[in-house]
Amino acid sequence: MQISFLTSRRGPSRTGTNAVSQGESAVSEHTIKTLDRNYRDPRGIPVHVTGWDRERDQVIFMRPNYPHECMQPVWKFQQFFKRVEV
Structure with a gap:
């Protein structure tokens, strides 16, 4: 099963340890796409899926009666979780 918002695979945006000396910002581009899916x-x-972390390649979701966000790697989420149409 292919999940459209979870198909992109991005590698590290920087190579080496001297990214700041090359003029890049020391702050990471931590991109999370907000989602609202069940x-x-x-x-x-x-x-309830609330987001997709592109940089870490993880799905962020909430479980009922649990106050903290949960995360799974995209490959594992695609393999084991099934979408529910509301």
């Missing part, structure tokens, strides 16, 4: 985990429990 899925079911492998046990059938609904989860």
